[in-house]
Amino acid sequence: MLTFAPSLRRLLRRSDARYDYYAAQYQARTPAARAWYLAFYLLPGLLVYAAINVAPVYAAGLRLTGLAGPVYQYAWLIGITYGWHLLLPVLVLRYADGLPWRDIPDFLGLRRPDWAGCTWLLLLVFVVFTLLTLPYMRYVQQPLYQWLDQVPAFRIPAYSIFKSAEALYGFPPVWLALLLIGNFVGEEVYFRGYLQKKSAFLGRWNVPVNGVLFAVYHFFQIPQTWPLVVPTLIFPLLMHWRKSLYVVILFHLLINLGWSAVVQWALYGGGQ
Template identity: 35%
Template structure:
């Protein structure tokens, strides 16, 4: 049994002691530092919430933009601005890493074909199957309960219902938003913050929960998925394969295909 377990571990886990030593050199060393990185995981979501909920109508009056476009502009700025710039700036000016070293730190320098071709599909299929009971029986009432709070209520004006990927949105900004969403969030949460809080026990679970909580502008959706965070494998993929590409692919899968699969299998999206 131990031999089978070892082979299983070797199959899923990419061993790279040099990379582990490199990453650990720059991880947070104190509880105060760890708390700081957990906090800045939530901060962009809090800022987005303030602009999308309390300030939305004021911004609409100032700019003559629709509610839909106000939200899209806010989210583009947060995803492509904050998520992509903050990690590189922090790594450059706080940790004194070069741009190339930052790419190594964030997991961009190894294209892991085994992980993408074999490990990623296996974990994605397992996650999808294991999540079905939760999505069918727990998520809907949890969503409705959260959506009942006025501070969190997602009305028809909300970007989730209006559409995140509006083809009428200026093409350059749409592309920046897409890049910021699928690459920027992965850089920020799984590339940067996950490695910064590496001393935390269950660091992957902490970041998985922080990622859901950070979506404060759509609390009923993402907060209802917090209990499911234990089986969402983006952080696990990064820790196992020592690169960020599998997490980016899984993010694309969840946003574009997972909901459709859930709708087909259990009638809930």
């Protein structure tokens, strides 16, 4: 066992001096900056929660814009995904941190592909992750979902597009593609490519804090996402291991499509 652990670490981990440099050089340093970047994890989710889940604010937004409910919600999600998650980090890195344009993809983990991490190792981690999380999803996630759904402030409104798969996937294909791409690309750029380096001051706690705050950020889907606080730890852990945003983006895609389907089948299809 003692000889196996170092071999496993060598298999999973990839060294990248540039990644380590950016994390050390650009992490938040002052107490105010550290508090700000920790709050930055949650602010976009709180905005969406206020705009969609708080009924009076939602009704006011509909009156102000004249949009239909699903379109209004879609517009908010697209704005957060492409504006806050993708554009804002780039602008902050360029104009607040003074990073040259050419170095921003490097900072975010997009300069050097990780071929092993994006192929066989990704599939290996996916299979192991799926097998390990199935018991959690059956015996922990479901009771937590039912408990959280009983709290009025946490409950997803009946009009929310996240209330059912039919509502979420009822958009035209192009709209849906933009939303889904923005989901797994935008979230990974923001939470792993950007914030995981900014909160590197947390040291060994950076990975669990990143994973927990990522789950908590989804205030607009609390019963669905807060019970996933343990499985979501895999995203920052994978970024910590491989130091490549390509790997976590592809893994997020696999989770959204493959893992979700396996869990659905195991719990509600052939698993019962």
